[in-house]
Amino acid sequence: MSESICPECGGSVTIPANAMQNELLPCPDCGTELEIISLNPLELERAPEVEEDWGE
Numbered sequence: 001m002s003e004s005i006c007p008e009c010g011g012s013v014t015i016p017a018n019a020m021q022n023e024l025l026p027c028p029d030c031g032t033e034l035e036i037i038s039l040n041p042l043e044l045e046r047a048p049e050v051e052e053d054w055g056e
Contacts, residue, residue: 004044008032015042 002015011029015036019025023036024047033047 002042004042006030006032006034007044008034008046013044 001017004013004015005011006013006027006029009027009030009032011027013025013027013034015025019036019039021036021039025034025036025044026032027034034044035047037043037045
């Protein structure tokens with residue numbers, strides 16, 4: 001396991017040892033959904049908001 005910093009609140013986010021790139025993790029402090037952008041170096045970003053596709 002390793003740790004990173006939440007880009008939203010600055011809180012500590014624990015990254016599991018078996019984490020994969022593009023995996024989503026919640027920040028334990030603010031609850032923001034984060035995406036692992038890169039594993040080496042470890043980089044987190046706020047996950048994109050998923051928008052509903054109503055077949056338009």
